[in-house]
Amino acid sequence: MVCRKIAQGLSRAVDTFGAQSRIQCARTARRSLQLPTTRSISTTVSRPAEIETEAQEPFTAAKPFDFEADDGENGAKGGQNILRTLRVVPASPSYFSAKPTFTDDFLSLSALLRKVATLPTIPNAEAPKVAWKTVEQYRIMTNEPVKTQRFHKMLHILRRLNCIHPQLMPQEVVEAMKRYKKPSQPGDVKPKPGVIDELGRAKGVGRRKTSSAVAWLVEGEGEVLINGQSLTEYFGRLHHRESAVWALKATGRLDKYNLFGLVEGGGSTGQAEAMTLAVAKALMVHEPALKPALRRAGCITRDPRKVERKKPGHIKARKMPTWVKR
Amino acid sequence: MPSANCLRSFSQLSLDATAHSTAASRFLQPRVACFSTSAARHANPQMKKKGMTAAPKKGVKTLNTKKSKGASNNDMGKRPAQGERKAQRKRIVLSNNNALEVSSLKDLSKANVLSEANQGLVMGLPEPVVDALRDVEAFKTTQGWSFFRRPAVLMRKEAIQLVQLFKEAEDSAAGATKRTIRRILTGERKGGKSTLLLQGLSTAFLRQWFVINLPECQDIVNAHTDYAPLEGSKPIQYTQDTYTAGLLSQTLKANKAYFEKATITQKHELPVTLPAKAKLKDLVAIGIANAEASWPVFKALWTELSQPGQPQILLAAEGLSHIMQNSEYMNADVKRIHAHDLTIVRHFVDHLSGAKQLPNGGMVLAATSKSNAPTSPALDFRIKSAEALKTKTELPQWNPYTAVDMRTMDALKDLSDPKADLDVLEVGGLSKEEARSIMEYYAESGMLRHQVNDSFVTEKWSLAGMGNIGELEKNSVRTRL
Numbered sequence: 001m002v003c004r005k006i007a008q009g010l011s012r013a014v015d016t017f018g019a020q021s022r023i024q025c026a027r028t029a030r031r032s033l034q035l036p037t038t039r040s041i042s043t044t045v046s047r048p049a050e051i052e053t054e055a056q057e058p059f060t061a062a063k064p065f066d067f068e069a070d071d072g073e074n075g076a077k078g079g080q081n082i083l084r085t086l087r088v089v090p091a092s093p094s095y096f097s098a099k100p101t102f103t104d105d106f107l108s109l110s111a112l113l114r115k116v117a118t119l120p121t122i123p124n125a126e127a128p129k130v131a132w133k134t135v136e137q138y139r140i141m142t143n144e145p146v147k148t149q150r151f152h153k154m155l156h157i158l159r160r161l162n163c164i165h166p167q168l169m170p171q172e173v174v175e176a177m178k179r180y181k182k183p184s185q186p187g188d189v190k191p192k193p194g195v196i197d198e199l200g201r202a203k204g205v206g207r208r209k210t211s212s213a214v215a216w217l218v219e220g221e222g223e224v225l226i227n228g229q230s231l232t233e234y235f236g237r238l239h240h241r242e243s244a245v246w247a248l249k250a251t252g253r254l255d256k257y258n259l260f261g262l263v264e265g266g267g268s269t270g271q272a273e274a275m276t277l278a279v280a281k282a283l284m285v286h287e288p289a290l291k292p293a294l295r296r297a298g299c300i301t302r303d304p305r306k307v308e309r310k311k312p313g314h315i316k317a318r319k320m321p322t323w324v325k326r
Numbered sequence: 327m328p329s330a331n332c333l334r335s336f337s338q339l340s341l342d343a344t345a346h347s348t349a350a351s352r353f354l355q356p357r358v359a360c361f362s363t364s365a366a367r368h369a370n371p372q373m374k375k376k377g378m379t380a381a382p383k384k385g386v387k388t389l390n391t392k393k394s395k396g397a398s399n400n401d402m403g404k405r406p407a408q409g410e411r412k413a414q415r416k417r418i419v420l421s422n423n424n425a426l427e428v429s430s431l432k433d434l435s436k437a438n439v440l441s442e443a444n445q446g447l448v449m450g451l452p453e454p455v456v457d458a459l460r461d462v463e464a465f466k467t468t469q470g471w472s473f474f475r476r477p478a479v480l481m482r483k484e485a486i487q488l489v490q491l492f493k494e495a496e497d498s499a500a501g502a503t504k505r506t507i508r509r510i511l512t513g514e515r516k517g518g519k520s521t522l523l524l525q526g527l528s529t530a531f532l533r534q535w536f537v538i539n540l541p542e543c544q545d546i547v548n549a550h551t552d553y554a555p556l557e558g559s560k561p562i563q564y565t566q567d568t569y570t571a572g573l574l575s576q577t578l579k580a581n582k583a584y585f586e587k588a589t590i591t592q593k594h595e596l597p598v599t600l601p602a603k604a605k606l607k608d609l610v611a612i613g614i615a616n617a618e619a620s621w622p623v624f625k626a627l628w629t630e631l632s633q634p635g636q637p638q639i640l641l642a643a644e645g646l647s648h649i650m651q652n653s654e655y656m657n658a659d660v661k662r663i664h665a666h667d668l669t670i671v672r673h674f675v676d677h678l679s680g681a682k683q684l685p686n687g688g689m690v691l692a693a694t695s696k697s698n699a700p701t702s703p704a705l706d707f708r709i710k711s712a713e714a715l716k717t718k719t720e721l722p723q724w725n726p727y728t729a730v731d732m733r734t735m736d737a738l739k740d741l742s743d744p745k746a747d748l749d750v751l752e753v754g755g756l757s758k759e760e761a762r763s764i765m766e767y768y769a770e771s772g773m774l775r776h777q778v779n780d781s782f783v784t785e786k787w788s789l790a791g792m793g794n795i796g797e798l799e800k801n802s803v804r805t806r807l
Contacts, residue, residue, distance in 0.1 A: 221758075222788040230755075232791030233514060238801060241789050255784035 062089035099144040105179075106150070109157045112176055119170075121163040130162055131182040138180075154180075194285030202285035206277025208303055211266030215278035217286060220258025226275070227262060240272035247280035250297035251290050257283070277302060418465045419472035420456065426772040427475050434479075439532045440493050444481040446760050448767040451477045451528055458531045461579040463541035464524045470799050474771050480764045480795070482518070484753050485525050492529050495687050499638055504687030508678055510646065510741070512709050513753030515696035516796025522753055523642055523693040530640035535688065536584055536631055538577055540643040540674060544698065545569070547665050549654035556621070556669060564655065565669045570620035573670065574613045574627070584637065585610070591633055594626040606630055621669055628673075631686070638688035641677055646692040647702040649675065650734040666733050679737040680748060704734035712741040712750045755793030758783060764795070765802060773803045 090096070094103035133141070135151045158180055161173050196202050201216045224245060226234040235241045244261070248254045259279060263271040280299035284291055294300050308317035315321055406414075432438075433450045451459070456477055459465060471477050479485070491507050498505040511519045530537050540546065546569060556563040578585060588606035597619050598612055606627070613623025631639060643649070649671045652662035665671045676682045677690045684690070694709070703725075710722045721742070724730065740746035756764070762783045768774035776782055790797035 222784045223792055224788055230514070230791035230794070231789065232516070232794050232797045238789070238805065241791075245788065249785060252781065254788050255781060 059093050061091045099142070099146055101142040102144050102146045102150065102154075105142075106154050106157075109154060109161070109176065112173060113157050113161060116161070116164060116170060116173060119168050120165045121160075122165055124159065124163055127159075127163045128166065129186050130177075131185050132158060133180055133182055137182070194281070196285060202282045204278040204281030204283070204285065206274045206279070206281060206302075208273040208277065209266045209270035209306060211263060211270035211274040213261055213263040213271065213274035213278040215275060215282045216260045217257045217279065217282040218260075219256065219286075222255045223258045225260050235268060235272055237268070240268050243269075243272035244275040245279065246276045246297065247283050247294055247299040250299070251283070251293050253283065253287075253290075257286070273303070416467060418460065418467060420460070420465065420477050421471075421475055422473055423475075424772075425473060425475045426770065428478075428767060428770045430770070431478055431767075434528065434532060436532050436534070439529050440489055440496075442486055442490070444489075445483065445486045446481065446763050448478050448480050448763060451479060452532075455528045455531045458537070458580045458582075459524060459527060462527065462537060462539040462576050464527050464539060466520055469521065470803060473773050473803050478767065479521065479525050479528070480756075480760060480767075481525075482522075482756060482760050482795075484518075484522055484751060487751065488522065488526050489529060491689065492526075492533065495638060495689055496533065499687040504683075504685070505747075506677070506680075506684040506688060506690065508680065508690040508740075508748040509692075509751045510678075510709065510712075510748070511691065511693040511753055512713075512750050513696075514755075514791075514794060516794055516800075517696075517753045517755070518795045519693045519695070519753050520644060521795075522751075523644060523691055526689070526691050527640065527642060530638075530689075531580070533638075534583065535638045535640050536581055536636070537640045537642070538573070539580070539640075540573070540670070541576075543643055543645040543648035543671075546668060546671055547648050547653035547655070549656075553655050553668070561667070562657070563667050563669050563672060564663060565621040567617040567620050570624055570670060571614050571617040574610050574620055574624060577627075578607065578610045578614065588630065590630065592626075592629055594622070594629065596622050596626065624670075624673075634686070636686050638686055639684050640689050640691065641674060641684070642691045642693075643674055643678075644693045645695045645698060647694060647699040647705050650702040650705040650737075651700060651731060664733055666737065675737050678748070680740055680746065702731070702734065703728045704731045705738065708735070708738040708741040709750055713752065715742070715744050716750070716752075755791065756787070756795055756798065757793065758787055761787045761790075761793050761798060764798070768799075768803055775806075776802075 092100055092104055094100040094107070097103050132155055135146065135148050138151060139146050158177060161177060164170075164173065194202055194204070200218045202218075204215045204217070206213045206215070224231045226244065231241050231244065235244060242249065245254060245259065248257060248259070261275050261278065263275060265271075266274070276299050280294045280297075284294065291300065310317055313320075428448075431448065431450045433452045434444075434455070435452065438444065459477075465471055465477075481489075488509075491509065495505055495507050511522055513519050527537060527539060545551075546566065551566050551569045553564045553566045556565050585605075585607040590600075590604060590606055590609060594600075594609075596612075598616055600609060600612065609623060609626060609630075613620045613627075630636070649665040651665060653665040653668060653671075655663040655668070657663050666675055674690075674692075677684060678692055694705075707722060707724055714721050738748070740748035741750065762778065762780075765774060765778050765783055765786065769776065769778050786798055786802055787793050790801055
């Protein structure tokens, strides 16, 4: 019975070795190309003294063990002997650290950065927007308790890599960064571009609070109809009127378009500000170049605020009943 | 066995909760068992009562019934005198010394008031006309006269249409058939209906017509003045002596030039005796002085005006929907009296509906209101059908589930008739040129501190709901942004 257990364990060990060595092969091959590597975790420039003392160990994984070689002589007993003398060398040098995958990732990234450090960069603000994985997602991916601070150090390297001039970005870096990006990136989902229909109308939809608005914009001379009524009839406050046509007013286009709007839901403030968004979207169909100006005017971003729900035990969303001593 | 001390403290527990609260509060507040330590949630918070302070440590607390001068009665300012605040509210200010004089402003005159060349210009109102308009209460407190140096009006498209009607009326007065032109001014709120009526009145004053203006129809029907059944009328009608006397006095003041010359040519039956060689002015003065004679005097005045050779008459009223329904007055059976049973209203409505024609020609103008208007479904229906006739769209159907006021329906039936000459005059938005003209006037008066260029005019024009003049004034003169 004992014998059978040992045999099972052995076969399992051999299996895992085989599998690991296959996975690590590519990595070791890459590492051999990227010599010399340092072990330091920090991204700061290492001091020259350290560099002198650090010996660069050439590292190779253990060869797959050949059980068949001795088979002819000793049979099964020979195999056991070899196993007894076997010293398993792990595939990765960070195998004995607490977070081997993270350490490997970090080291490979810092090595990559060292390699491409001389390439020209662009400012961070102009670099393409990337949604990196959060520390939680990374922890789940690696199944290691990675510290947030360490992860952020890695993110620093990634952001630096992202700042390489896009035209000179090596394929290697692109591949390496892919591992740390979220599956969906900002700008992945592109809305369908609006069209001007055969009557010259451009449509836009906007929402705010519980109101939603649809606006049609045609070239004209500044006439506005909202739900079939004029602007003054529909919106009593001057503030609301200005809000409704703010996209046109802020870009100086009030006298160039006619506007038809349909608004529903909510109160007058919500309706007016829903119109702002709808008009801005319709205007962008006519003149896409106005987008930055409209963004500066605050007509692009949907205000996500809504009424906060009431909670049990509260009188309103947050108000608690009066505290009574007895 | 528990000690006596222990029992006493237990009983004390329930006592001390009741000891400090009064009997009343015990009933109001939920009682909580003393041995429960959980807080009573949602309990009414205990208000501190005033004057329930503890007894002073030293001395005696005495009853002080005098009003304390310091704390409660801080403002010792002078209270406004009786009627002062109402006078302030009703005051009509027609000039603003801080506004600049507009050098390019030309006055309307008898010669140029009927010319179409005035279209799109801002024209000043001459002094005597302003006085007359003040006498007939044509200016309203809600209008922006107080922003400018002196009253001026924009000769908009609708004003020119109105002026052409005046010209038609004058032309026909020279011929054999004397036309009575009847118009109802409608349009959106703040669109300038009252101001257009004022322009009509000023044109009539300038052209030396005889003007009778009912400044606010609400005042006739809201039962604030006395009324009495008219003897010998069937179905019974009601006179309003005080109101009629006031109307006579306004008419006398406004048409001063006419009354200077007018004489009595007919024999009138009056409850008071007229002095010999009395002029028409004296007749009206009698009506003003003796309120009970005011309605016979009004009828006598009308008879005089009906004689050939007298001037054309402008009958005007503001707030039409008030007189197109039941009034607030009650009859002997405590039922509402229909507004058309009041003699003054009847007189106006007969001429508006075409039941009677103005003997020497003239015009009947009625302005509707959108802000102070009781619902009058019949009036709304008639106006809608008149608009449908104008735009050649389908005539509206009467909603059979609304109560119909047949007297209003009949009085305004000419509105639904394309051949009849009762019509609506729709007061819409200004055109951009007119808006520019009036805004230049604002800027020249110093009330609008902005360069008046195309983009600015269009912006204000759009924000004012496609040229609604009231909103335009509100946006550019009243609110400084």
